[in-house]
Amino acid sequence: MDMTDVKFSATRRLILQGAGAVALVGLGNLPFGLTPALAAANDKYPEEAFKQKSDPDVIKTLYGKTAEPSDKVKMDAPEIAENGAVVPISVSTTLADVTSVAFLVSENPNVLIAKYNIPAGTLPSVANRIKMAKTSNVTVLVEAGGKLYSASKEVKVTVGGCGG
């Protein structure tokens, strides 16, 4: 099976399985102050980092150190994204002891897109789909062995994903 794309047909069976699952959405209308139990088990949500407007500010807020470009960080991103609302981006690395991975889009209103925490035993390989307002540099950060590494690539966007 080709794992690089979402195959809706492949997940159809899962939709049916999911129909039997208990949905907890109705319980979710809690005020902000009451953090749901599941979030408490995680690392704290990096609220401030998600508000930053530049790559250096995100890196400083999130990690408090500087990133060093590395050819061991492999980013897979399209040269041209026809639809900025859905841009598939993935990263993998041969670096050891990876603890987290983050995705940044320099030209988006908020630069930080996502941060993934990678516990021991989980492979340093993540794929996701992001929004891009316009043509921009996309940077992935990989935290490994206490150090921070990065890779960047320009992705051209034909139709932005944040316009109105």
Added chain:
Amino acid sequence: MASTIRVRASSNGDITEVQALIQHPMDSGFVKNAKGETIPPHFIQQLTFEHDGKNVFAADWGGGISKDPYVKFAFKGAKKGDELKISWVDNKGATDTTTAKIQ
């Protein structure tokens, strides 16, 4: 009510590959509707995957993740038939949880 989370987890013996697709608007707060009014932010902030009571993957998301988000990762230490628990919480405090059997 159907779950918002669809998961496919398959093991090749050593490595379990997980793909998840979640139904969520993921409004960033920067987009205006047809009337020119800003659509308020509404997006998933945290998504976690647990196996055997242990966190195997955790995502912190902003509004820059696409609508109906998709994520893929892989981890070691699970076998076919094991359960994977997936949960998310959004910026309004809504949550959903489901479990999936590793195939």
